[in-house]
Amino acid sequence: xxxxxxxxxxxxxxxxxxxxxxxxxxxxxxxxxxxxxxxxxxxxxxxxxxxxxxxxxxxxxxxxxxxxxxxxxxxxxxxxxxxxxxxxxxxxxxxxxxxxxxxxxxxxxxxxxxxxxxxxxxxxxxxxxxxxxxxxxxxxxxxxxxxxxxxxxxxxxxxxxxxx
Amino acid sequence: xxxxxxxxxxxxxxxxxxxxxxxxxxxxxxxxxxxxxxxxxxxxxxxxxxxxxxxxxxxxxxxxxxxxxxxxxxxxxxxxxxxxxxxxxxxxxxxxxxxxxxxxxxxxxxxxxxxxxxxxxxxxxxxxxxxxxxxxxxxxxxxxxxxxxxxxxxxxxxxxxxxxxxxxxxxxxxxxxxxxxxxxxxxxxxxxxxxxxxxxxxxxxxxxxxxxxxxxxxxxxxxxxxxxxxxxxxxxxxxxxxxxxxxxxxxxxxxxxxxxxxxxxxxxxxxxxxxxxxxxxxxxxxxxxxxxxxxxxxxxxxxxxxxxxxxxxxxxxxxxxxxxxxxxxxxxxxxxxxxxxxxxxxxxxxxxxxxxxxxxxxxxxxxxxxxxxxxxxxxxxxxxxxxxxxxxxxxxxxxxxxxxxxxxxxxxxxxxxxxxxxxx
Ligand code: FES
Ligand SMILES: [Fe+2]
Numbered sequence: 001x002x003x004x005x006x007x008x009x010x011x012x013x014x015x016x017x018x019x020x021x022x023x024x025x026x027x028x029x030x031x032x033x034x035x036x037x038x039x040x041x042x043x044x045x046x047x048x049x050x051x052x053x054x055x056x057x058x059x060x061x062x063x064x065x066x067x068x069x070x071x072x073x074x075x076x077x078x079x080x081x082x083x084x085x086x087x088x089x090x091x092x093x094x095x096x097x098x099x100x101x102x103x104x105x106x107x108x109x110x111x112x113x114x115x116x117x118x119x120x121x122x123x124x125x126x127x128x129x130x131x132x133x134x135x136x137x138x139x140x141x142x143x144x145x146x147x148x149x150x151x152x153x154x155x156x157x158x159x160x161x162x163x164x
Numbered sequence: 165x166x167x168x169x170x171x172x173x174x175x176x177x178x179x180x181x182x183x184x185x186x187x188x189x190x191x192x193x194x195x196x197x198x199x200x201x202x203x204x205x206x207x208x209x210x211x212x213x214x215x216x217x218x219x220x221x222x223x224x225x226x227x228x229x230x231x232x233x234x235x236x237x238x239x240x241x242x243x244x245x246x247x248x249x250x251x252x253x254x255x256x257x258x259x260x261x262x263x264x265x266x267x268x269x270x271x272x273x274x275x276x277x278x279x280x281x282x283x284x285x286x287x288x289x290x291x292x293x294x295x296x297x298x299x300x301x302x303x304x305x306x307x308x309x310x311x312x313x314x315x316x317x318x319x320x321x322x323x324x325x326x327x328x329x330x331x332x333x334x335x336x337x338x339x340x341x342x343x344x345x346x347x348x349x350x351x352x353x354x355x356x357x358x359x360x361x362x363x364x365x366x367x368x369x370x371x372x373x374x375x376x377x378x379x380x381x382x383x384x385x386x387x388x389x390x391x392x393x394x395x396x397x398x399x400x401x402x403x404x405x406x407x408x409x410x411x412x413x414x415x416x417x418x419x420x421x422x423x424x425x426x427x428x429x430x431x432x433x434x435x436x437x438x439x440x441x442x443x444x445x446x447x448x449x450x451x452x453x454x455x456x457x458x459x460x461x462x463x464x465x466x467x468x469x470x471x472x473x474x475x476x477x478x479x480x481x482x483x484x485x486x487x488x489x490x491x492x493x494x495x496x497x498x499x500x501x502x503x504x505x506x507x508x509x510x511x512x513x514x515x516x517x518x519x520x521x522x523x524x525x526x527x528x529x530x531x532x533x534x535x536x537x538x539x540x541x542x543x544x545x546x547x548x549x550x551x552x553x554x555x556x557x558x559x560x561x562x563x564x565x566x567x568x569x570x571x572x573x574x575x576x577x578x579x580x581x582x583x584x585x586x587x588x
Contacts, residue, residue: 047523049354057506059354059498059513062523071387075525081383083528120539154261156359156493159528 016109016134017097019141024094024113027163030087032073035163040135041066043144047164050154061153076161087161088119094130105136106144113148115164127151128164172198175587179579183555183572184548187541190363196489203472203585204229205319208329210474210483211235211245214313215351215502216262221279224262227485228306228317234258234268235315238279243310245317246281246303257303268303281305312338313350314474330470333409333563337468341476343425346460346508347453348501352481353513356496356521362534364472364486365582367494370530371467371475371482372406372416372574374398375553380533384525387518391435395419398569406554406573408564412471412581414574418478422465429455437461443507457508460501462515469574471581480516490538496520496527551575 026035039045047061055063064072076084096112108131115126133145148164150157172178172195178186188195211226212235223236225248232248234257248256250270257268257277267284268277275286281303289296306317309326312335316326327335342350360367370376378385378399385393398404398418406416417423429452433441437458444454463479475482481497498516500509519526541549554571567573 049356056510057513059356060517061356061521062517063514068518072525075383075387078383078386080386081525081529082380083532084383120535154357156357157522158358158360159522159531161528 012099012102012107013097016099016107016132016141019134020094020097020109020111020132023143024092028090028092030076030162032076032163036069036073038141038143039066039069040142040144043133043142043146045069045143045163046145046147048147048149048153051149055147061150061157072163081161083159084161086119088117090115090117090162092116100131107134107136107141108132109134113164115162117160117162119161124158126164130164172586175583178586179583180548183550183552183576183579185551185579186548187545189365189549190538190541191489193489196363196486198586199582200229200486202588203582204486206323206585206588207320207472208309208316208318208323208326209472210314210470211308211317212315213350213352213481213497214310214315215349219264221264221266222262223258223265223279225258225260228319229486232256233306233317234303235317236279242280243308243315244280245306245308245315247306249304250275251283251301251303252286275301277303311335312342314338329411331410331413331563333407333415334411334413334468334470337409337415337466338476340424341464341466341468344460344463344479344499345501346425346457346504348504350499351502353498353500353509353516355498356516356524356527357493358522358527358531359487359491359493360531360534361490362492362538363489364484364492365578366534366537367484367492368469368472368578369551369572369575370534371469371477372414372578373572374404374406374416374418375570375572376533377418380529381526383529384519387525389436402569404569405561405566406569406571407561407566408573408577408580410563410577412578414469414564414577415466416469416569416574417466418569419465422462425459425464426456429459433458434462437511440507440511444505447505447507449505457501457505461508461511463499469578471578479512480520494531551579 045064046055048055049059052058075081079085092113092115094111094113098110100108100110111130113128113130117124129149131147134141135144178189209228212224217224217235217237220237220239223234226233226235233245234248235245237243248258250257252273252275255270255272257270276284278284283298283301306319307321308317311326385396404417404420408414441454441458444457468476473484480499483495485493487493500512521527551572554567554573558565558567565573
């Protein structure tokens, strides 16, 4: 921890926890406009396959820049996508939050996410390791990168009508 | 008439001469068992692409019907496909999906097998007596042949050679499809996998179904730029065709001008590829190669559908694995140019992610309607499923009938083969 310009270390864990919980709440509520506002435009939202870190040169489940994030949400909302109209309902918990690194105003956080989805009266359970790269700004945290590694990302999945 | 299974003696009742499919076809577990035996154990089944196990000692796990197999390249480069089941007491000898090895050792009692499946050694062999013959205790091997990088295997020792099963037209289309290497060998870059509660034939039908495209994939089309959206208006323009290529195979040519990627190389580069083209020029690629690579990035203009389990779909391979009468696993294998420019392969990866897989803008909607079919067949047991669309204006093609782009000609080709195999 070199420079701690905008970051108060003592209060950091409760602060990032509050942020991740608020994000989880937005995703379960499908409040996508407010979720988009959490992002820095240059950030990537990635669900990789397997343990690759070279996302650009690998096949991912998704590797969204700003435009793809917006297109994805537009698709969810327009009502023409039969899989997302209606979408599965989700309830998620985010826990086991660890601050990996805090340098300058950039913080790297690891956490666990469990998502339960319900559609057609059938429930499915997904578990993932998440890594958020957050930037502390004057108006709160912004997401610079979010990587969600599903436990079985290289196994047989189902289709997703929501975000992790 | 089959005496062992009198329940299905009347195949015309399951698939009629006027192209109606009985509901049972998606639902009957006994029929499914019979299909696994009479189709998946009797014909050539696609198991892997060459690039998935490129080196000596490379292997990958796959399936032939319900049976787990190992596809492996031995030290001399020969390909072997064998059942993943120890000859002692049946344990799988390999649970690593993909890798490199010099042998397979069973984890239970330590029987060791070579890359060709032969039993090499076993601990304390004395208790089997002197006449124990190792040669008769190798892993069960399947007949294996490949065409243009596509590896197929079969349990049927008497079947015709793979190229004859594919036929001249299929081989021609495979060669055309592989041109999307853009001058480089086609390689598998990764795969999306998802399981769907549907009968395997629902998927078999879909790979040759252009009719659903503007309906199911409306939200995908809306996410495209105007020029690209235009390309996918094949139902509006009525261009293209579906053709029965024999032995259950068919081709659906949605974008006829992209059937042969070497044609019209002088056509202007589409807007969405101009940036990539400039990047390639900047990297020093000569203009004719730039055009070839850029043309290849978007994939071919057709789906080639092989009976019973693989489809060459525009820019990727689509592989189905039957799991049970109401469950099918799907793999969408992303393809790229081996040794080609990173920028071109990245573009292909992003295009694949855009449509395919669990989070694509296309596949989830496909999966939803396939599941709807399976759910819908719970009602109206006696109602037929119609695959007679486009019968009215079919014309003779090279090997079989050719229909309108939205015709169900390809499904009829598959069901005709289904019937032929089920009657034997
Ligand atoms: S089951 Fe394989 S060695 Fe016994
Ligand atoms: Fe589709």
